[in-house]
Amino acid sequence: DIVMTQSPESLAVSLGERATINCKSSQSILYSSYNKNYLAWYQQKSGQPPKLLIYWASTRESGVPVRFSGSGSGTDFTLTINSLQAEDVAVYFCHQYYRTPYTFGQGTKLEIK
């Protein structure tokens, strides 16, 4: 199985500041023929199902605020939230869909400092 490791496990950031969450895969999830990284990011607020934020590592889902961005390639990926808002408090998961069984990172809990 491809293991997805997120860091940090939890993060406290002041309103208006930047939050950075990292995700590392145990093997490359770049499909070189298509030049696509098979990685998505999800946001899960308390008591709710996850919500898609980013796919193909850097493509923002329709309706997601522009302060959310994804980057990285191969095995190392980053979710960046610029100008943190109170409504961004949530747990964030990365997810690889390169090879079954598809797997998720363990989650990063984001709080307001």
Place this chain on the structure above:
Amino acid sequence: EVQLVQSATELKKPGESLKISCKGSGYSFLSHWIAWVRQMPGKGLEWMGFIYPYDSDARYSPSFQGLLTISVDKSISTAYLEWSSLKASDSGMYYCARVGALTGDSQFYIDVWGTGTTVTVSS
């Protein structure tokens, strides 16, 4: 609006059987894989397997193979997750989720999540 509406909370005893459901609406149900994902209390997400409603092709994570069954009823746009004999360790939240590719490509991201079904197994 694309929706996946799941069945209600279940409270069962060890050894009992259970079948939970996930009804899709607002899109072509036959054209998208439906995945099942488990979330244990306070924990992360575990991909259990998925099914292609068009031909009922079901694939399982090795961690869940043989422990449960994923099925679909095309006539009512509903996918199912079924256990024949529950254990306490099956307690958790179960989400169905739509794989986004319209072409039936399984190697694609999840774009829509179901409402979730809480399963509690306790004597």
